[in-house]
Amino acid sequence: MRKLIYGMNLTLDGYIAAAGDDIGWSGPPSQELFQWWLDHEQASGPSLYGRKLWEAMSSYWPTGDQQPDATPAEIGFARTWRNKPKVVFSSTIDTVGWNTRLVTGDAVAEITRLKSEDGAPMTIGGATLAGAAMRAGLIDEYVIAAHPVLVGSGTPFFTALDSWVNLNLVQTRTFPGGVVLTRYETRR
Numbered sequence: 001m002r003k004l005i006y007g008m009n010l011t012l013d014g015y016i017a018a019a020g021d022d023i024g025w026s027g028p029p030s031q032e033l034f035q036w037w038l039d040h041e042q043a044s045g046p047s048l049y050g051r052k053l054w055e056a057m058s059s060y061w062p063t064g065d066q067q068p069d070a071t072p073a074e075i076g077f078a079r080t081w082r083n084k085p086k087v088v089f090s091s092t093i094d095t096v097g098w099n100t101r102l103v104t105g106d107a108v109a110e111i112t113r114l115k116s117e118d119g120a121p122m123t124i125g126g127a128t129l130a131g132a133a134m135r136a137g138l139i140d141e142y143v144i145a146a147h148p149v150l151v152g153s154g155t156p157f158f159t160a161l162d163s164w165v166n167l168n169l170v171q172t173r174t175f176p177g178g179v180v181l182t183r184y185e186t187r188r
Contacts, residue, residue, distance in 0.1 A: 033179055049124075
């Protein structure tokens with residue numbers, strides 16, 4: 001059975017985007033943090049995306065390695081992103097590219113099916129999609145890269161849950177700029 005990992009950059013008060021879907025609070029990540037995300041991406045299997053995150057990622061990463069100021073890590077991320085199998089869950093878009101499959105039906109059923117397969121861990125991103133997986137008890141690990149900024153409102157990383165989820169801390173690391181990364185595994 002595959003492991004499902006939900007991880008993103010977020011504000012200290014728990015938002016992945018400020019009001020109006022503004023992600024300008026994060027600024028460019030340090031080279032060390034970006035390398036950590038690249039290593040994480042390279043160690044995982046398929047990436048599962050909600051529509052908004054898909055649109056953000058697919059607007060830049062297909063050609064991210066061709067930017068004149070791209071760092072070696074950004075070049076590696078772009079190439080990894082293009083080649084990695086991806087699944088986008090949306091009922092409002094019609095086409096996807098770059099080794100991606102579109103699912104318009106029941107997201108929880110499809111994620112459950114994908115988790116039942118053998119293989120490398122899957123990553124999931126996007127608050128709405130991850131929230132559905134969280135409520136269904138499908139998330140095995142949470143990766144939180146908390147940036148030292150408070151935005152007050154926006155799109156929360158965590159969704160409202162019907163019951164508690166107990167976690168075990170498995171890693172803590174501090175990055176330049178005061179970003180603190182924590183990884184938690186779900187206690188089953």
